Amino acid sequence: MIHAKGHDSVFATFARAERNNRLGHAYLFIGLEGIGKRTVALNLARILLCENRSPSAFRECGHCPSCAMVEAQSHPDLILASRPEESLYFNIDTIHQVISQLGLKPSRGRRKIALIDHVDDFNREAANAFLKTLEEPPLGSLLILIGGPGTERQLQTIVSRCQIIHFSPLPAELIDEILRENEVTDAQKRARIISLAQGSIGQALELNDEDLWAFRSDLVSFLGQIPIDSVALCQRWLEFLEEAPKEAGAGLRRRRAVMTLRLMISLFQESLYLGLGTPTSLTEASEKEILTRYFEQVGPDRICEQIDRTLEAITQIQQLLMTESVFEAYCDSFVRSTGVR
Ligand SMILES: [Zn+2]
Structure with missing residues (x-):
């Protein structure tokens, strides 16, 4: 999962929170498109849902059934939701589905994780429907909301109920390294891509x-x-x-x-x-x-x-x-x- 590169501090934050028993129930990931927010969120889900973790490390085992199911995005305790691609707003029915799924008991472990993409595109109706869950999610649930670059676009009611995690643009050297791993051998081409990619590896790969x-x-x-x-x-x-x-x-x-x-x-x-x-x-x-x-x-x-x-x-x-x-x-x-x- 190369897109998770460069975001070690985010993993460190979650590892520390878990170790100290202070894992929050709602996080909002903020950062540019293609920078790796969703990949990091999926990686975190894999770690937190893993059934065979070493107690000392904040790392998934990579081969238990739970790890495989998160990888395949078919884990019963992982809820994924996003705005339809050709729509400006989040579908209110999707919000209701997330809420009702979160209300069910976890099927495998002790926790349910909901990963909700495009929260910038919650309209007021969607946000209102979600507020209560955001304030008092069912016991053992973790909500990870994914937004765009700034907190201006999200409704304040959402922002104020989440812990904010900022994703910084990746340094040019790291994007250069990842492009080289992806067989972009021409140095000038890499330089051009980097100058347009805004520190986002997703955008860099699309520019290739x-x-x-x-x-x-x-x-x-x-x-x-x-x-x-x-x-x-x-x-x-x-x-x-x-x-x-x-x-x-x-x-x-x-x-x-x-x-x-x-x-x-x-x-x-x-x-x-x-x-x-x-x-x-x-x-x-x-x-x-x-x-x-x-x-x-x-x-x-x-x-x-x-x-x-x-x-x-x-x-x-x-x-x-x-x-x-x-x-x-x-x-x-x-x-x-x-x-x-
Ligand atoms: Zn595992």
């Missing part, structure tokens, strides 16, 4: 995608051809998003859409660095030339506006707006803002 980097080259070419053909740009963009494997679902397509927009932001930033004479991580001469010319033609103020506009498009994608209409409006307004049509 040849097609994505080929698409990035296309974006650079478009920036080299002012006036940019906004219709052709949008068409190419949507084609690329369509290429995402269908079976991976709409979630991956949206994450890809966000990643391509973040690539765009990094190109704008590189263009600013080149124009303003700040060191850049680019090494290819042709890219440097195109992005320097882009700076000269468009200028820093408009490039900054374009970065803002790109961030806005990312928010729209995350709010589940229709991808096509987001990109049509984005390509049109971005091309218009180059000032040359």
Whole structure:
């Protein structure tokens, strides 16, 4: 379970709490997407539900029936719940199911663990339904709630009833090491991935995608051809998003859409660095030339506006707006803002 790397302090916190008999009943995990919160939570569940643990170590045995069932996510005392992928809010029926399952006696050991993902997307109704359980969970139950980067997005009623565990972005060296383990041998490619991954190993592994980097080259070419053909740009963009494997679902397509927009932001930033004479991580001469010319033609103020506009498009994608209409409006307004049509 490589994603759990870099979070030793979280395990240490739980080990200490258990040793001192002070394990809480509700925790809220906070941190960037793909950083390993869910993996750590599953690992903790494995440790806490293991039936063959050495009394001295906070570690699962790895081969008892309980360990195998957690691994297969089929343990009767492990309750997993999350928001449906294409929905903005948590389903209230899911909350009711979690509550009723928690009310049953543990089938195997002394404890039940509920792991609830996407608590940022609890609406007030879902949060209200859950409050009582959060305040006084049935004896022996442990709730692990998983949220996004900050506590602003969760309802205060939830935050105030949980112990908060922060997940820090992983250091570049660790992501570099994990990428090397995943056979990313090209050092420049690893550096590029790391610069975009925000300290998240999940995002780094998704960025390890040849097609994505080929698409990035296309974006650079478009920036080299002012006036940019906004219709052709949008068409190419949507084609690329369509290429995402269908079976991976709409979630991956949206994450890809966000990643391509973040690539765009990094190109704008590189263009600013080149124009303003700040060191850049680019090494290819042709890219440097195109992005320097882009700076000269468009200028820093408009490039900054374009970065803002790109961030806005990312928010729209995350709010589940229709991808096509987001990109049509984005390509049109971005091309218009180059000032040359
Ligand atoms: Zn075990």
